[in-house]
Amino acid sequence: MTDRSLESRFLDLIDRHGAAVSRVSRAYAFTEEDRSDLVQEIHLALWRALPRFRGDADPFTWFYRVALNTAIGWSRRYLRGRRRRCPLTAIDDRPSTDLDSMETTLRREAVDRLYAAIRSLSPDDAAVILLTLEDSTYRQISEILGISENHVGVKLHRAKQELRLLLSKETADGLS
Amino acid sequence: MDFREIERLWNEQHTDPDAADPRLDEIQRLARDFQSTILRRDVREVGTAVLLVPVWIALGVRLTLPWTWYLMVPALVWVGGYLCLDRIQRHRRRPDAGATLRGYLEAALSEVDHQVALLSGVFRWALLPVGLAASAFLLQIGWMTREDGWVSWLVVACCGAIAFAIMRYVIVLNRRAVETELLPHRSELASLLMGIDASEISGI
Numbered sequence A: 001m002t003d004r005s006l007e008s009r010f011l012d013l014i015d016r017h018g019a020a021v022s023r024v025s026r027a028y029a030f031t032e033e034d035r036s037d038l039v040q041e042i043h044l045a046l047w048r049a050l051p052r053f054r055g056d057a058d059p060f061t062w063f064y065r066v067a068l069n070t071a072i073g074w075s076r077r078y079l080r081g082r083r084r085r086c087p088l089t090a091i092d093d094r095p096s097t098d099l100d101s102m103e104t105t106l107r108r109e110a111v112d113r114l115y116a117a118i119r120s121l122s123p124d125d126a127a128v129i130l131l132t133l134e135d136s137t138y139r140q141i142s143e144i145l146g147i148s149e150n151h152v153g154v155k156l157h158r159a160k161q162e163l164r165l166l167l168s169k170e171t172a173d174g175l176s
Numbered sequence B: 001m002d003f004r005e006i007e008r009l010w011n012e013q014h015t016d017p018d019a020a021d022p023r024l025d026e027i028q029r030l031a032r033d034f035q036s037t038i039l040r041r042d043v044r045e046v047g048t049a050v051l052l053v054p055v056w057i058a059l060g061v062r063l064t065l066p067w068t069w070y071l072m073v074p075a076l077v078w079v080g081g082y083l084c085l086d087r088i089q090r091h092r093r094r095p096d097a098g099a100t101l102r103g104y105l106e107a108a109l110s111e112v113d114h115q116v117a118l119l120s121g122v123f124r125w126a127l128l129p130v131g132l133a134a135s136a137f138l139l140q141i142g143w144m145t146r147e148d149g150w151v152s153w154l155v156v157a158c159c160g161a162i163a164f165a166i167m168r169y170v171i172v173l174n175r176r177a178v179e180t181e182l183l184p185h186r187s188e189l190a191s192l193l194m195g196i197d198a199s200e201i202s203g204i
Helices: A003-028 A032-052 A059-085 A102-120 A123-133 A138-145 A149-175 B003-015 B022-062 B067-093 B101-120 B122-144 B150-202
Strands: none
Touching: A003 A032, A003 A059, A003 A102, A003 A123, A032 A059, A059 A123, A059 A138, A102 A123, A102 A149, A102 B003, A123 A138, A123 A149, A123 B003, A138 A149, A149 B003, B022 B067, B022 B101, B022 B150, B067 B101, B067 B122, B101 B122, B101 B150, B122 B150
């Protein structure tokens, strides 16, 4: 594959599935700076992996596998100590502005809380939750994460419970 | 919150309108800091030029110096005027309050580029007119005192050397300001702009 066709293929993939990179980075990185680093690292990993991608797998599955593996590795390397120190909502995403409507602000805060809760899960559980939220099937999740479909079910059940617990705790803390 | 609600929330984030980007605040803060640094510098330089004009005229009258002494007056007015005109032009090009992050970044980058060009070209617009005026005066003094022989030319040469050293020092100072302040600031802005490009590609 020539560099030019590789580049156009890369850009095409980013164009189609690039938003997933931002969601993955937001689910794993705590700060804007970290997020930006992670996005770059995922792009780099995708670029490096692209020559080996023959197209026999679903591009989305392949894309997500590379993105998640990079994010999980990154998370383990850099955030292990930090995760313990950071409270769930210590670092926020987008501050709301006066121009936002109340509804938009509330929705954005709820999304921020959701991401914060996902970041509090273990990297593997966060991956399962992310993939489920992206409407991936058990088969796709098992292919992406390299675990059996049964194991996906078990992990998903546990991760959902933990996520619900974190979110209700957050909501309660927010109200008190 | 049950998982269905979480899924609904997840899907809704895609319809979230583009909110104010927190990076915009940072860019605006950087731009404000930069503008105030430039303003302080311009006030200092224009103020010095404006103050020097009457001092220069008063000295010339008091010491009955030759006409070439007064060539420095238009040179100083030119330097002060150039900076003022430059500020007015830059002010017109500033982005309005509703500009986007990209707009701010591009404007900030072009502002930094302009400052780099301004400081790099300090010889042309500031030192050359001032230097020519000073040289004319020194040459005239040398010519007028030529009967004193080589001593007169030695004094003129020494004054010329001092003027040259000062000009060289100003050039070095400006070059250092470009290398240590403007270029790092430029690369910071350029990387932010690249970050926006990457974000736009990945849909952040």
